[in-house]
Amino acid sequence: xxxxxxxxxxxxxxxxxxxxAVDGVSFELDKGETVGLVGESGCGxxxxxxxxxxxxxxxxxxxxxxxxxxxxxxxRMPPPELRRLRGAGIGLVFQEPAAALNPVYTxxxxxxxxxxxxxxxxxxxxxxxxxxxxxxxxxPEPEKRASSHPFELSGGMKQRALIAIAVAGRPKLxxxxxxxxxxxxxxxxxxxxxxxxxQEQHQMAxxxxxxxxxxxxxxxxxxxxxxxxxxxxxxxxxxLMTAPKHPYTEGLLAAIPQLGTGTEAPLVGIPGAVxxxxxxxxxxxxxxxxxxxxxxxxxxxxxxxxxxSRWRCACFKTGAA
Amino acid sequence: xANARSDTxxxxxxxxxxxxxxWALGHRGRGIRLLLFTVTILAVLLWRWDLFVTxxxxxxxxxxxxxxxxxxxxxxxxxxxxxxxxxxxxxxGEAQIHRSPMRVALRRFKENRLAVxxxxxxxxxxxxxxxxxxxxxxxxxxxxxxQSNRYLAPSWTHPCGTDEFGRDLFSRAxxxxxxxxxxGLLAMIIAKTIGTTYGATAAYFGGAVDNVLMRIVDIWIxxxxxxxxxxxxxxxxANITVLVLILGLTSWPGTARFIRGEILSLKEQEFTxxxxxxxxxxxxIIFRHLIxxxxxxxxxxxxxxxxxxIGAEAGLSFLGLGIRPPTPxxxxxxxxxxxxxxxxxxxxxxPGSLLAITLISFSLxxxxxxxxxxxxxxxxxxx
Numbered sequence: 001x002x003x004x005x006x007x008x009x010x011x012x013x014x015x016x017x018x019x020x021a022v023d024g025v026s027f028e029l030d031k032g033e034t035v036g037l038v039g040e041s042g043c044g045x046x047x048x049x050x051x052x053x054x055x056x057x058x059x060x061x062x063x064x065x066x067x068x069x070x071x072x073x074x075x076r077m078p079p080p081e082l083r084r085l086r087g088a089g090i091g092l093v094f095q096e097p098a099a100a101l102n103p104v105y106t107x108x109x110x111x112x113x114x115x116x117x118x119x120x121x122x123x124x125x126x127x128x129x130x131x132x133x134x135x136x137x138x139x140p141e142p143e144k145r146a147s148s149h150p151f152e153l154s155g156g157m158k159q160r161a162l163i164a165i166a167v168a169g170r171p172k173l174x175x176x177x178x179x180x181x182x183x184x185x186x187x188x189x190x191x192x193x194x195x196x197x198x199q200e201q202h203q204m205a206x207x208x209x210x211x212x213x214x215x216x217x218x219x220x221x222x223x224x225x226x227x228x229x230x231x232x233x234x235x236x237x238x239x240l241m242t243a244p245k246h247p248y249t250e251g252l253l254a255a256i257p258q259l260g261t262g263t264e265a266p267l268v269g270i271p272g273a274v275x276x277x278x279x280x281x282x283x284x285x286x287x288x289x290x291x292x293x294x295x296x297x298x299x300x301x302x303x304x305x306x307x308x309s310r311w312r313c314a315c316f317k318t319g320a321a
Numbered sequence: 322x323a324n325a326r327s328d329t330x331x332x333x334x335x336x337x338x339x340x341x342x343x344w345a346l347g348h349r350g351r352g353i354r355l356l357l358f359t360v361t362i363l364a365v366l367l368w369r370w371d372l373f374v375t376x377x378x379x380x381x382x383x384x385x386x387x388x389x390x391x392x393x394x395x396x397x398x399x400x401x402x403x404x405x406x407x408x409x410x411x412x413x414g415e416a417q418i419h420r421s422p423m424r425v426a427l428r429r430f431k432e433n434r435l436a437v438x439x440x441x442x443x444x445x446x447x448x449x450x451x452x453x454x455x456x457x458x459x460x461x462x463x464x465x466x467x468q469s470n471r472y473l474a475p476s477w478t479h480p481c482g483t484d485e486f487g488r489d490l491f492s493r494a495x496x497x498x499x500x501x502x503x504x505g506l507l508a509m510i511i512a513k514t515i516g517t518t519y520g521a522t523a524a525y526f527g528g529a530v531d532n533v534l535m536r537i538v539d540i541w542i543x544x545x546x547x548x549x550x551x552x553x554x555x556x557x558x559a560n561i562t563v564l565v566l567i568l569g570l571t572s573w574p575g576t577a578r579f580i581r582g583e584i585l586s587l588k589e590q591e592f593t594x595x596x597x598x599x600x601x602x603x604x605x606i607i608f609r610h611l612i613x614x615x616x617x618x619x620x621x622x623x624x625x626x627x628x629x630x631i632g633a634e635a636g637l638s639f640l641g642l643g644i645r646p647p648t649p650x651x652x653x654x655x656x657x658x659x660x661x662x663x664x665x666x667x668x669x670x671x672p673g674s675l676l677a678i679t680l681i682s683f684s685l686x687x688x689x690x691x692x693x694x695x696x697x698x699x700x701x702x703x704x
Contacts, residue, residue, distance in 0.1 A: 100591045
């Protein structure tokens, strides 16, 4: 096991009160495995990612829980080890490549910064490795692009450069936080292909974070579905896509447009809106939007229960079935 | 024929004399400027050869420094020009020239002719200051036969006239330039270095650290700076080092506040988080990623700050609290001329004019820098 997250709770302490962005999330990730983390905007996906690297910006912080990476407790690491973990253990790909690259420096300089920091290369070795890496990312004319500034590159190129930076320290786990959201469809496909290729080459595990269940299903071996800071369903991709157990997952699947099926069925959305995290409904936080909800759902928070091999679901109505 | 021409071009490119290579590559303006610069320095070298040589052996630091500056200036002119020719040659083959934000700003700056002239004037003033012992026709402190030499109006022998002791004011103004300009530059560097580091540290760590550091700044700013300087000058014997330290150490809090504001907004940007995510330690994030991004407004205030420091030094010296005569500084020269304003106007006029020209040049430079770095103007250039 590469990464294990146990009962993670992360909160932001705002003037209005404590906002529990992540509320008791547990999952595991094996070497070389691809896991998708799916949910609507604001459900806490990104905060899970940042928690794993202990990078939550103030006023937020991890309140409770345990994160083990290769058997080491991330939350109790001394700063130098934590810095090694960031970059050399776990690489992070950001959602907005334009914002995550420093506009003042060339791509090459930002990439060699990681190489010199984590792989101890000297200036010249780093320069050569930079060009090689950019080439591996499928960037044409890597020598020239290495001396380009971020604003001289297209969105897709910037994302490739950012992925290069994330994998430059040879991490064992790559966390991709909405890596394709800022890109158009054809470029999305290329970036996913690149990630799959890199995973095969470097035997990395990938934690793929997205709101796009369809896209995650293409890449991931397993999928975790998050709602209001909690994981509501965890299943192998094929099972989840064909027979979702949780009503929320079911709703997400129904909301994916089906092309070329011939049936011009209208899209079905999930009724209602994501509740305010500062004012969650009692019991199962999904109950106001759920067609199966009854008195029990309003009263108590359902725990995760096993519904098959490696298949767990947090629902009173379908979980036990 | 064409061959012969390209041969000469190739030879010129490799020439050691700065400017020839640029000329051959078609950068006429830059070539002429470089050549003029070099020829001027060579002329000084030949004209004052004996002073230059003895300068190295002289027991006085100011003369040794002048000779060393001359060598350094020549060497850097040659090195810079050869490096630039190399760069231009490598760019000739390359279709696309990378536009770094700095280079875009530089190009915008060059379009501002007033600011470019200000730079020429400032460079000329600093050159003159560095080479003062080689350029001055007289010893600035030597008092000749006072009766026959004092209060001489400007003439060919004494371009700026002489003062009440018969000292040559042109030489004194040259030496005064060393004092005034070096104090301005050094004090600015001290103030900006401390202010930038301090403000960036406060902003990056935030919370309690920020609170404590900025309250110290508040207290510091609450002291009226000029009176603080007056007090410090009263305590310590005023010489160049002490003045540099006093001016530098009293004027950093403004920069600290300013930089803190810049960094507070920069650190919320995703590239800071990205820098943390690759495991960069805090000091490298501050010095490599945050400060360079906040540096362009600091450059603008730096130019203004040099002017402010020179003005403050002149003010202190004018009041008799700064550099003490016989060491000349523009400030104490103006003060000396004050008593003789009606019958010997030149004593105060020349150092006063130099002071004014210097301050105006730095202001124009700051204006040019501000326009060149204006992010909105920068965007228009890209769109």
